[in-house]
Amino acid sequence: MTTAVGTGKTVKMEILRQDTEGGQTRWEKFEVPYRPGMNVISALMAIQQNPVTADGQKTTPVTWDMNCLEEVCGACSMVINGRPRQSCSTLIDQLEQPVRLEPMKTFPVVRDLQVDRSRMFNALKKVKAWVPIDGSYDLGEGPRMPERKRQWAYELSKCMTCGVCMEACPNVSEKASFIGPAPLSQVRLFNTHPTGAMIKDERLNAIMGDGGLANCGNSQNCVAACPKGIPLTTSIAALNRATTVQMFRNFFGSDHMVD
Ligand code: SF4
Ligand code: FES
Numbered sequence: 001m002t003t004a005v006g007t008g009k010t011v012k013m014e015i016l017r018q019d020t021e022g023g024q025t026r027w028e029k030f031e032v033p034y035r036p037g038m039n040v041i042s043a044l045m046a047i048q049q050n051p052v053t054a055d056g057q058k059t060t061p062v063t064w065d066m067n068c069l070e071e072v073c074g075a076c077s078m079v080i081n082g083r084p085r086q087s088c089s090t091l092i093d094q095l096e097q098p099v100r101l102e103p104m105k106t107f108p109v110v111r112d113l114q115v116d117r118s119r120m121f122n123a124l125k126k127v128k129a130w131v132p133i134d135g136s137y138d139l140g141e142g143p144r145m146p147e148r149k150r151q152w153a154y155e156l157s158k159c160m161t162c163g164v165c166m167e168a169c170p171n172v173s174e175k176a177s178f179i180g181p182a183p184l185s186q187v188r189l190f191n192t193h194p195t196g197a198m199i200k201d202e203r204l205n206a207i208m209g210d211g212g213l214a215n216c217g218n219s220q221n222c223v224a225a226c227p228k229g230i231p232l233t234t235s236i237a238a239l240n241r242a243t244t245v246q247m248f249r250n251f252f253g254s255d256h257m258v259d
Contacts, residue, residue: 009034011043012054012098015062018109029054029098040080040087040099041066044113064113071227074162078113079104084167086227087113104167108174120161123183127206131196143194156189156235158228165232168225170217177211181222184213185235191242204239204246213239 013030031054032046041064048061064087067073071089078087079102081095092099107115133139145153159182166172166180187203190196207213213236222232 011038011092013043013047014098014100015047015112016100016102017059017062017112018103019060019111021108021110028059034092036093038092040078040090040092040095040101041069041076043092043099044087044101062113063111065115072160074117074160077104077115077162077164077167078102079167084164084225086162086164089227104163106167106169106172106174107163115163117161117163120163120166120180120182123179124161124186126179127183127187127190127203128199129183129186129190129203131190131193132199133195145194149192153189153192156185156230159186159189159230160228162227164225164227165222165230168221170219170221171215176215178215179207179211181216181232181236182230184216184239185230185232188235188238188242201246201249204243205250207239208243208246213243 010031011034013032015028015030016025017028018025030047030052032043032050035042044062044064051059051061053059064076064078066076066088068075069088071086074086076087077084080087080090081100084104087101101113103109103113103115107117107119110116131142133142161182163182165182169178169181171178172180184207187207191200191203216236218233218236220233223230223234226232
């Protein structure tokens with residue numbers, strides 16, 4: 001094994017390997033050349049170029065997901081030394097060694113560190129996390145939003161569907177139906193948008209049934225884990241109030257006024 005020129009330093013890694021979905025897992029140890037400023041992905045790339053374990057055994061290249069490499073797309077999330085986070089923005093210098101990498105357990109493992117986050121995208125579809133503007137004709141300008149509200153909404157819109165809050169939440173699992181904190185917060189975001197509010201009642205009704213808001217155990221892990229600092233628990237509290245009002249509207253009827 002070669003080491004970084006001039007430093008002789010190496011990075012010790014331990015990676016939980018899994019060849020197929022639902023297959024057996026095994027830990028493999030690696031040692032890669034250290035470079036100042038390297039992130040977890042650059043260490044993974046070194047393994048990809050030379051897939052040989054620390055005891056000299058040839059192995060398969062490790063698989064993981066990545067895209068933007070700047071903590072925007074959310075694709076590269078994995079559990080690093082026990083904490084779910086992005087491998088592109090986690091620097092080796094910040095970590096204790098050996099650096100232990102595992103896939104997030106909330107999502108099905110595709111292979112090695114690559115997981116299938118479809119449940120989050122399906123949840124966004126379920127709550128209609130979009131502004132409904134159908135039609136091929138010119139709709140003109142949208143309604144103006146007060147600047148303070150726009151700035152507030154921008155913070156919630158930073159969600160990159162990375163799955164870290166879902167992984168941190170004890171109530172989200174492959175076996176549980178809880179929709180999870182990120183899609184809930186997107187309900188609040190789109191219900192606040194002047195045009196998005198047109199289907200506010202549909203979004204609230206979507207989170208009032210099984211697997212919805214009531215399944216939140218208020219552990220507060222999500223808000224502590226979110227790399228974007230999204231106020232998830234504040235969103236959930238606001239949605240509790242909104243769904244209570246919606247429940248009365250459903251029961252007593254409503255004139256469907258959007259407010
Ligand atoms: S709310 Fe935060 S932790 Fe959860 S998916 Fe969005 S960015 Fe990731
Ligand atoms: S590669 Fe996009 S968040 Fe890490």
